[in-house]
Amino acid sequence: MSYNLTLAETESYLRKVARACGLDWGIAEExxxxxxxxxxxxxxxxxxxxxHLQHLKGKDYRSFIPNxxxxxxxxxxxxxxxxxxxxxxxxxxxxxxxxMEFKLGPTAYPLLLAATVGQAARCHQTVFKTAxxxxxxxxxxNGLSIEGNRxxxxxxxxxxxxxxxxxxxxxxxxxxxxxxxxxxxIFKHINELAFQIYVPASDESRAxxxxxxxxxx
Amino acid sequence: xxxxxxNNPVPAATGYRRPPEVVMRLARMGSFHxxxxxxxxxxxxxxxxxxxxxxRNLWAIDEQGFGRAVYTVYGPERTYSLVGFSHDLPxxxxxxxxxxxxxxxxxTLFDGIPSEADLDRLEQNVPKQEAGRVSDxxxxxxxxxxxxxxxxxxxxxxxxxxxxxxxxxxxxxxxMRTTAVYGSGKFGAADRLTIAERPEVSGPFQAELLSxxxxxxxxxxxxxxxxxxxxxxxxxxxxPELRRRIGVGNSTGLGMAPFLINHPALLNNWMMARExxxxxxxxxxxxxxAAVEEFKQHFERARFNVSQWHSQHPIxxxxxxxxxxxxxxxxxxxxxESLTDDHPWDRFYRWAEDSLSLEGQEQLLSLLLxxxxxxxxxxxxxxxxxxxxSFFIDGAxxxxxxxxxxxxxxxxxxxxxxxxxENQSRFWYTSAEKLEPRVGERxxxxxxxxxxxLAIGCDIKQxxxxxxxxxxxPTTAEFLLAHxxxxxxxxxxxxxASYPYAExxxxxxxxxxxxxxxxxxxxxxxxxxxxxxxxxRWVRICMYQDAPxxxxxxxxxx
Numbered sequence: 001m002s003y004n005l006t007l008a009e010t011e012s013y014l015r016k017v018a019r020a021c022g023l024d025w026g027i028a029e030e031x032x033x034x035x036x037x038x039x040x041x042x043x044x045x046x047x048x049x050x051x052h053l054q055h056l057k058g059k060d061y062r063s064f065i066p067n068x069x070x071x072x073x074x075x076x077x078x079x080x081x082x083x084x085x086x087x088x089x090x091x092x093x094x095x096x097x098x099x100m101e102f103k104l105g106p107t108a109y110p111l112l113l114a115a116t117v118g119q120a121a122r123c124h125q126t127v128f129k130t131a132x133x134x135x136x137x138x139x140x141x142n143g144l145s146i147e148g149n150r151x152x153x154x155x156x157x158x159x160x161x162x163x164x165x166x167x168x169x170x171x172x173x174x175x176x177x178x179x180x181x182x183x184x185x186i187f188k189h190i191n192e193l194a195f196q197i198y199v200p201a202s203d204e205s206r207a208x209x210x211x212x213x214x215x216x217x
Numbered sequence: 218x219x220x221x222x223x224n225n226p227v228p229a230a231t232g233y234r235r236p237p238e239v240v241m242r243l244a245r246m247g248s249f250h251x252x253x254x255x256x257x258x259x260x261x262x263x264x265x266x267x268x269x270x271x272x273r274n275l276w277a278i279d280e281q282g283f284g285r286a287v288y289t290v291y292g293p294e295r296t297y298s299l300v301g302f303s304h305d306l307p308x309x310x311x312x313x314x315x316x317x318x319x320x321x322x323x324x325t326l327f328d329g330i331p332s333e334a335d336l337d338r339l340e341q342n343v344p345k346q347e348a349g350r351v352s353d354x355x356x357x358x359x360x361x362x363x364x365x366x367x368x369x370x371x372x373x374x375x376x377x378x379x380x381x382x383x384x385x386x387x388x389x390x391x392x393m394r395t396t397a398v399y400g401s402g403k404f405g406a407a408d409r410l411t412i413a414e415r416p417e418v419s420g421p422f423q424a425e426l427l428s429x430x431x432x433x434x435x436x437x438x439x440x441x442x443x444x445x446x447x448x449x450x451x452x453x454x455x456x457p458e459l460r461r462r463i464g465v466g467n468s469t470g471l472g473m474a475p476f477l478i479n480h481p482a483l484l485n486n487w488m489m490a491r492e493x494x495x496x497x498x499x500x501x502x503x504x505x506x507a508a509v510e511e512f513k514q515h516f517e518r519a520r521f522n523v524s525q526w527h528s529q530h531p532i533x534x535x536x537x538x539x540x541x542x543x544x545x546x547x548x549x550x551x552x553x554e555s556l557t558d559d560h561p562w563d564r565f566y567r568w569a570e571d572s573l574s575l576e577g578q579e580q581l582l583s584l585l586l587x588x589x590x591x592x593x594x595x596x597x598x599x600x601x602x603x604x605x606x607s608f609f610i611d612g613a614x615x616x617x618x619x620x621x622x623x624x625x626x627x628x629x630x631x632x633x634x635x636x637x638x639e640n641q642s643r644f645w646y647t648s649a650e651k652l653e654p655r656v657g658e659r660x661x662x663x664x665x666x667x668x669x670x671l672a673i674g675c676d677i678k679q680x681x682x683x684x685x686x687x688x689x690x691p692t693t694a695e696f697l698l699a700h701x702x703x704x705x706x707x708x709x710x711x712x713x714a715s716y717p718y719a720e721x722x723x724x725x726x727x728x729x730x731x732x733x734x735x736x737x738x739x740x741x742x743x744x745x746x747x748x749x750x751x752x753x754r755w756v757r758i759c760m761y762q763d764a765p766x767x768x769x770x771x772x773x774x775x
Contacts, residue, residue: 004350004352004353004405006353006402006403006405006406006407006408007402007408007410008401008402008403008408008409009402009403009405023701024701024702024704024705025670025704025705026697026701026702026703026704026705026706026707026708027701027704029608029704029705029708030704033608040410061701065698065701066698068695068698084701087697087701087704088694088697088698090609090610090612091610091612091692091693091694091697091698092612092613092694093612094611094612094613095613119605119608119609120609122605123605123606123608123609178353178407178408178410178411179352179353179405179408195649197647197667198646198647198648198649198652198667199646199647199648199649199655199657199662199663199664199667200649200650200663200664201648201649201650202662202663
């Protein structure tokens with residue numbers, strides 16, 4: 001069974017899942033945007049994000065944060081979180097625009113990192129390229145392209161990643177979509193996790209939401 | 218908005234803009250009235266200007282008034298159809314609350330003209346609303362309930378050949394009241410990207426408001442149909458002049474409030490367009506007699522509308538009383554002061570600032586825009602936003618820069634003592650029951666650990682206090698790596714440099730915060746009138762009252 005998830009829903013759900021898995025709102029927003037961006041090109045952004053976030057849940061968030069003073073960047077816990085690290089790279093996009101190439105050590109789900117950095121490429125109307133194993137992912141203002149071995153795209157863990165600005169050449173861009181088809185079981189899981197940040201109804205909340213006067217006249 | 222500022226044809230207006238610290242206060246925003254920049258009016262102006270056509274393509278409604286109907290508007294490039302389903306709803310199931318599960322009528326705006334198969338699919342889903350699922354062929358999902366007060370009266374009158382009682386009709390103002398209008402990718406509907414490049418619906422809420430305008434036509438057709446079925450040859454239709462007085466109602470609760478807070482760039486652009494329009498008018502050295510005459514006509518209409526605006530809510534009763542007195546003072550000003558010379562509109566407004574309540578001041582703003590469509594209507598093009606741009610964080614900004622923005626632009630946040638219980642007594646959250654935002658009492662209700670990031674002022678002050686412990690030199694990127702918990706707020710703060718009207722400059726978790734102020738601001742931008750709060754977090758309004766109906770505004774499609 002499959003379920004059609006709109007891009008707006010993809011972003012909204014995965015932002016909530018990220019929050020439910022312990023990320024702060026500002027980083028959770030990055031997770032929602034990255035999942036949406038991948039889904040817009042028919043890539044499994046929601047599914048991959050879900051898997052990664054579940055792995056984060058209950059763990060010490062700080063152990064996934066990059067130490068940016070070393071090269072390559074490393075996480076104290078051994079594996080860099082692609083969302084936190086992608087946001088840190090996006091925050092350094094001025095350096096990338098000046099030609100700096102960032103090198104990362106062991107990283108989880110680098111596709112998620114490429115999409116997170118990609119948000120900054122869109123703002124700068126440039127191309128940020130992320131490369132790992134045998135594959136390179138370029139994010140443009142309005143597109144995304146993949147070069148190399150697509151089998152490496154969804155690797156859950158790689159030893160090294162590099163990220164840099166590239167020229168504004170437009171290789172084959174992936175076609176975009178407006179609704180993403182997701183497996184119903186995976187969506188059910190996403191929905192359940194998102195639900196964890198909702199507040200159950202109480203007599204007080206029900207009373208507060210409605211009218212003090214009749215609403216049926 | 219940047220483009221609009223760059224192309225500013227009225228440079229003198231700059232000196233007349235009201236600053237954010239004056240405009241972005243809840244008390245003032247909660248006193249806004251619709252203007253000619255409001256989205257409903259923008260929509261109808263476009264439909265008329267572009268010579269859109271109209272046709273009721275399907276009317277399969279039985280004698281009881283149940284069935285389905287399709288209303289189509291034909292534009293130069295595309296067509297859109299309101300698909301409406303009318304249901305037999307027992308009285309005890311009729312509720313405007315979002316927890317309702319059944320309604321008198323349900324709707325969707327279809328992208329194009331639906332086939333029979335589309336209608337069958339929609340009939341399986343649209344009546345269920347949130348529990349159903351629409352597709353990317355649909356641009357909105359909505360529902361409406363009949364006004365119990367008016368519905369039977371109008372049918373009974375028309376069916377025996379009598380016009381409905383004008384007073385009763387005007388006291389309510391609508392036959393049907395929508396209780397939610399969803400768009401932009403909700404419940405499977407087309408994502409906003411689908412329509413982002415379509416000029417006719419890319420502006421704020423244009424698709425949703427098109428569906429509401431057609432819903433109004435549906436409500437009249439339905440009531441006349443039932444009256445005809447009941448009264449046969451004796452039945453009459455509503456007198457056209459009286460018919461214009463019937464709008465479509467809306468009942469809105471808290472779900473809508475966080476939208477303005479969650480879309481700061483959009484809020485900025487709405488506000489800036491409105492303020493720029495007002496500044497342009499105030500900057501005029503003289504007013505032509507024709508403009509003065511037009512202003513006076515709108516003033517008289519406003520007086521009439523206020524006389525028709527009723528509320529049972531103590532807050533609004535007081536506000537209406539003040540507005541009534543304001544209008545009388547304005548009448549006296551109009552009679553005694555020159556409205557043609559010496560920057561007449563600026564003088565008038567400065568007098569109003571000293572003399573009138575916020576209701577009156579904002580009413581005057583709306584009225585002063587009326588004669589100047591040529592000067593201000595173009596600003597409606599600046600009222601959407603590329604929100605992606607506002608998502609970017611300038612990581613290279615030194616910590617001192619971030620601190621400086623807060624200290625220069627966010628004094629409203631810094632001066633509140635959030636340690637005081639009354640200054641943090643609320644929290645915003647998403648209800649598990651209806652998946653809608655709610656506001657709770659922090660010290661009474663459970664769930665504050667799931668708080669949504671809407672306590673903007675408090676969050677800014679916390680960010681500032683942490684920034685004070687940092688040297689000037691490190692970058693925002695370094696700061697946010699150490700403090701990811703402030704990422705959301707740092708993003709908003711940096712945005713203020715480009716979007717000065719992006720933040721509501723009040724404490725959104727204070728004990729005395731009134732959510733209806735946020736609702737009214739948003740609804741005034743839609744073009745709503747007759748705000749009638751039912752509590753501090755729930756408001757009824759009227760839409761499209763006095764507006765033309767589709768067959769009046771648009772030629773018939775073949």
